[in-house]
Amino acid sequence: MTRALLRYVLADALRGQRWAAPVLLYLAGTTAFDTGLGSALSCYSFTASLLLPVSLWLTVAIGNSEDQTQAAITIVTVGSPLRVLLAKLLAAYLVSLPVAGFGVAWALITVHPVTPTALAAGTVAHLLCPLAGVAAAAPLIRPVLDRLAWVVFLSVGVILAETTIPGCPPVRSLLVLFAQEPLDAGHVAATLPLITLETAALATALVAAGYRLSQHRR
């Protein structure tokens, strides 16, 4: 049933085309970024960081794709609001992945050369940032928040927190890591798993908070 639920969420959300704006924003932002002056790591810093607001926006678009009445039928049919929420978040992450793939590929196309260490670190960064963006959107979608103004306001807060709070996983931590050039493979191997674990923990906490809040609002 999980695959069926995922298929339904994707079919409904992708027909809505609300996903197009954040995807176009990412494509435009990435291609407009002047890689001629930067290295692969500076390119990855930008393209991975940009995935945070883009995946957050995508998740809000996909998570709010269903009208509340339609969502009620889905929850009753599935029998679990948690499974429906997780399916929406997973769908948003899956849609974010090709977008992230474009970000990884962009540096390969425009920056020469890209070292294996930079490529590996960049790939992990492009997997972690959308994970954080999707999870951060969990408390921002219906039924927790319905008013767009609040969603925008809190989304900006999330982005500012991620980029400015020292040690905040994954964006701030990755920006600090990628600022060290040339990249030391040993340092990357030691730091990236830690950032991954911190991001996973943060994402789990945000999704749990989103579910708990949604239960109060349902």
Place this chain on the structure above:
Amino acid sequence: MPAGRPAGIVLAVQIMVRARGVWKRYSRWGDWALAAVDLAAGAGSLTVIVGGNGSGKSTLLRVLTGAARETRGRVVRPVGSIGYVPERLPAQLRLTAGQYLVHMGRLRGLDRRHTEARSAELLGRLALYPGPDVPIGELSKGNNQKVALAQAFLAPVRLLALDEPDSGLDATAAAELAELIGQARRAGAAVLISTHDPAWFRGADAAFELTAGRLAPLAPDVSR
């Protein structure tokens, strides 16, 4: 008591949904939409709920099905085996009727072939016009309602909650709806209907009136 049953023996009826002391409000400072509601519906029963606009009928069905969460009290329901028909499917639903029903059937664990066959049967019986390939948002109110009904009857369920199910339906579809409800009851489903139409009282096992969120049984002479 039916003939042939020894005196003093009461047949046990399996309770499909039970609400005990259920209260519901949508915000911490909001008014109570439901207050101290007690309700039980057994297998094969038909329970009719009437009440004015805003009395809490839709909220009650949403809480009983799990679409909404009770603020206080407890609801025991058959999880994952519930058919729910809201007052109306949203107009912005972009899938076609056929696509939507296939997805809903798959969510109920039916395979695609079975779902398509059942969808075609239901939409044929309910006479969906112009057909299953039209986006739901472009359907008229009555045809939109037919799709909402069809998704609830795709697979056997233990609880059917229908919120003004005959709203906007033509006479043919209304007769088919009554037949579908009868079939579901014979298969053991408890059926809850919120309505303004007293015709539903005929054949009902219980009838209640909801007033400002409070549920009261209707007198037998009113409900029969």
